[in-house]
Amino acid sequence: MVEEIVVNPVTRIEGHAKITIHLNEDGSVREARFHVTDFRGFEKFCEGRPFYEMPSITSRICGICPVSHLLASAKACDDLVAVETPRTAVLLRRLMHMGQIIQSHALSFFYLSSPDFLLGMDSDPSRRNILGLAEKHPEIAKQGVWLRKFGQSIIESLAGKRIHSSDWIVPGGVKTPLSKEKAEAILSAIPKAVETALNAVTLFSKTLESLGDNVGDFGDFPSYYMGLVTRDGGLEHYDGRIRIMSSDGKIVADQLDPSKYFEYIGEAVEDWSYMKFPYYKPAGYPGGAYRVGPLARLNVSSRCGTRIADGLLKEFKKLGGNGVVQNTFMYHYARLIEIVYCVEKAEEILRDPEIFDMNIQAKASLNRREGTGVIEAPRGTLIHHYRVDEQGRISWVNLIIATVNNNLAFNRAVAQVAKKYVNGRTLSEGMLNRVEAVVRALDPCLSCATHAIGEMPLKILLYDSENNLVDEVGRG
Amino acid sequence: MSKPIELTIDGRKVVAEEGETILKAAKKNGIYVPTLCYLEGVSSFGGCRLCMVEIKGSPRLFASCITPVAEGMEVLTDSERLRRYRKWAVELLLAERPHVCSVCVANGSCELQQLATELGVDHLRVDREWTDYEVDLTHERFAYDPNRCILCTRCIRVCDEVEGVHTLDLMLRGKNSKVVFDLDENWGFSQSCTSCGKCSAACPVGALYVKGKPLSEVKKKDLVSFIMERRSGK
Ligand code: SF4
Numbered sequence: 282m283v284e285e286i287v288v289n290p291v292t293r294i295e296g297h298a299k300i301t302i303h304l305n306e307d308g309s310v311r312e313a314r315f316h317v318t319d320f321r322g323f324e325k326f327c328e329g330r331p332f333y334e335m336p337s338i339t340s341r342i343c344g345i346c347p348v349s350h351l352l353a354s355a356k357a358c359d360d361l362v363a364v365e366t367p368r369t370a371v372l373l374r375r376l377m378h379m380g381q382i383i384q385s386h387a388l389s390f391f392y393l394s395s396p397d398f399l400l401g402m403d404s405d406p407s408r409r410n411i412l413g414l415a416e417k418h419p420e421i422a423k424q425g426v427w428l429r430k431f432g433q434s435i436i437e438s439l440a441g442k443r444i445h446s447s448d449w450i451v452p453g454g455v456k457t458p459l460s461k462e463k464a465e466a467i468l469s470a471i472p473k474a475v476e477t478a479l480n481a482v483t484l485f486s487k488t489l490e491s492l493g494d495n496v497g498d499f500g501d502f503p504s505y506y507m508g509l510v511t512r513d514g515g516l517e518h519y520d521g522r523i524r525i526m527s528s529d530g531k532i533v534a535d536q537l538d539p540s541k542y543f544e545y546i547g548e549a550v551e552d553w554s555y556m557k558f559p560y561y562k563p564a565g566y567p568g569g570a571y572r573v574g575p576l577a578r579l580n581v582s583s584r585c586g587t588r589i590a591d592g593l594l595k596e597f598k599k600l601g602g603n604g605v606v607q608n609t610f611m612y613h614y615a616r617l618i619e620i621v622y623c624v625e626k627a628e629e630i631l632r633d634p635e636i637f638d639m640n641i642q643a644k645a646s647l648n649r650r651e652g653t654g655v656i657e658a659p660r661g662t663l664i665h666h667y668r669v670d671e672q673g674r675i676s677w678v679n680l681i682i683a684t685v686n687n688n689l690a691f692n693r694a695v696a697q698v699a700k701k702y703v704n705g706r707t708l709s710e711g712m713l714n715r716v717e718a719v720v721r722a723l724d725p726c727l728s729c730a731t732h733a734i735g736e737m738p739l740k741i742l743l744y745d746s747e748n749n750l751v752d753e754v755g756r757g
Numbered sequence: 758m759s760k761p762i763e764l765t766i767d768g769r770k771v772v773a774e775e776g777e778t779i780l781k782a783a784k785k786n787g788i789y790v791p792t793l794c795y796l797e798g799v800s801s802f803g804g805c806r807l808c809m810v811e812i813k814g815s816p817r818l819f820a821s822c823i824t825p826v827a828e829g830m831e832v833l834t835d836s837e838r839l840r841r842y843r844k845w846a847v848e849l850l851l852a853e854r855p856h857v858c859s860v861c862v863a864n865g866s867c868e869l870q871q872l873a874t875e876l877g878v879d880h881l882r883v884d885r886e887w888t889d890y891e892v893d894l895t896h897e898r899f900a901y902d903p904n905r906c907i908l909c910t911r912c913i914r915v916c917d918e919v920e921g922v923h924t925l926d927l928m929l930r931g932k933n934s935k936v937v938f939d940l941d942e943n944w945g946f947s948q949s950c951t952s953c954g955k956c957s958a959a960c961p962v963g964a965l966y967v968k969g970k971p972l973s974e975v976k977k978k979d980l981v982s983f984i985m986e987r988r989s990g991k
């Protein structure tokens with residue numbers, strides 16, 4: 282008798298996202314499958330559109346991290362026009378990127394995840410959110426809100442008060458320079474931002490201690506790790522080359538050309554999912570499963586390149602054997618370290634003598650028929666790859682979204698949690714809570730992970746082999 | 758001097774010149790009437806029906822941009838009925854082709870979008886047509902996306918009456934009409950186009966635009982009337 286449990290988060294986005302857990306005949310968990318929205322339709326939708334519309338179009342893929350798509354898309358367009366983007370424009374784009382990572386990580390940690398471990402994994406779900414947090418730990422909630430605002434204020438300083446800043450970034454550069462006043466305003470908030478981020482690091486260390494062995498429930502498994510690094514192996518989010526590390530800490534590939542991703546990344550398909558399953562080609566499928574995102578980036582990076590973050594990275598690497606941290610829960614930790622890094626980096630960029638230079642856009646029209654843009658989005662490596670016809674109309678698009686890069690990892694992490702908490706013919710609330718928590722740790726870019734400020738409308742249904750409902754837990 | 762004509766608009770006594778349209782008389786007196794295909798400085802076309810008004814004594818509605826004033830006329834520019842019809846007019850325009858504002862270059866500076874907001878169009882009561890016209894990017898500076906065209910013919914009139922070359926015209930009929938260059942040539946290969954850009958400045962939506970420029974910098978509704986004013990030596 283094979284049973285199927287369906288965890289179906291009702292999402293606000295179109296399409297669907299759900300978790301199905303597949304049992305063996307003896308009731309133990311065989312595997313878990315994480316299904317998310319179909320991005321293929323989007324790729325089709327772009328065909329025939331002028332290439333320079335792509336930053337604007339793709340930044341609508343999601344309202345949570347539009348800046349990521351904007352940047353990856355703009356870089357792919359830069360590639361198509363094949364001109365050198367002025368250094369100041371690159372600095373300003375990087376600055377915006379730092380702002381968005383800060384706000385995205387702050388949202389993930391403070392708003393969505395910290396209620397789980399600060400209020401207790403099994404506390405009342407209707408209070409287990411930022412509002413409940415504000416009641417019990419007002420200081421922490423305030424810090425989270427402030428940090429997120431700080432990140433957003435960087436984006437606004439550059440592009441104005443729009444969520445979709447799509448007409449600020451253009452192929453070949455950016456539209457408007459940064460004003461001195463706005464730069465000053467960001468700089469003056471930097472010390473508080475560093476302090477706030479470091480407070481969160483301390484808070485998280487304490488949480489780690491109190492959780493003890495339970496941390497193992499969060500998806501502790503080996504995989505490959507992928508991320509962009511600088512020429513000397515340092516942490517990199519905007520440019521750089523691809524480095525891949527194995528679960529035992531060996532760098533198995535380094536300084537790979539990101540625009541040649543298809544040479545080393547395979548995209549497998551499964552008949553039960555619209556989403557592809559990227560894997561590291563030399564290791565085969567599904568053995569070549571890799572993780573991306575904050576945890577992967579810190580694993581593959583030899584250094585951060587900023588003072589405080591470098592110290593934190595050293596401590597971080599001690600948490601895993603061979604310097605590789607495999608536990609999915611540590612995504613949170615990695616996120617916080619990245620916030621510190623981004624704040625330090627933002628300061629460095631703002632103090633660059635060329636930051637106010639007026640040469641911010643190289644003007645050019647189409648010069649190539651194929652272009653690729655790869656960045657490290659908050660959630661991991663994001664690839665935009667376009668082909669155009671002779672007029673510059675998109676003829677083919679491939680997008681590998683960060684969340685899709687983590688596809689195999691999601692399934693493994695959820696399966697691991699399920700293995701521990703699903704047993705027999707009844708489901709526990711604890712299982713629901715822990716599935717939620719591990720999904721949040723991976724921070725998929727889906728409205729389901731952010732829905733209703735932290736409370737995920739989840740449903741787990743347990744059917745027997747004759748399709749009779751034998752148990753059901755859920756909320757939302 | 759033509760003979761002055763007295764009429765009332767929205768209960769106000771106004772004086773207009775003979776041969777003048779109701780729209781002009783209203784505008785001169787600071788009375789707002791929504792318009793879309795009308796463009797100051799070129800001839801009127803009367804196609805969009807946004808400028809409809811009621812005239813006492815007649816059950817039908819009149820496009821004020823092409824209806825001349827008459828002595829003693831009682832005009833109503835705003836009523837429940839007019840708003841209902843105008844709303845429908847905008848909805849039908851939106852439904853005729855795929856207007857996806859969120860990814861349109863004109864987002865935020867589009868006259869159709871502004872009217873939709875003004876008239877409270879928050880959904881469409883008819884099914885949309887998802888036309889699949891090819892975008893024309895062959896011109897070095899300009900782009901043409903027929904999927905966003907509302908067939909207002911402002912571009913055609915400007916090209917003909919102001920620039921004087923008549924590169925643009927309409928092909929086919931009804932909702933299948935299409936603005937074309939020369940004899941349905943790609944823009945970049947048009948023999949007559951002088952690349953003046955007036956059509957892009959006049960287009961109320963994101964159908965004709967300057968590549969790589971935000972629409973707020975390109976759309977200049979007043980450009981045409983300004984040119985015509987200078988020409989007439991005023
Ligand atoms: S650019 Fe000028 S000449 Fe060419 S089609 Fe437009 S209005 Fe006519």
Ligand code: SF4
Nearest residue numbers: 906907909910912960
């Ligand atoms: S291209 Fe623009 S100006 Fe010309 S008819 Fe279409 S909507 Fe009107």
Ligand code: FES
Nearest residue numbers: 803805806808822
């Ligand atoms: S403005 Fe009068 S009919 Fe279009």
Ligand SMILES: [Fe+2]
Nearest residue numbers: 343345346726
């Ligand atoms: Fe996203």
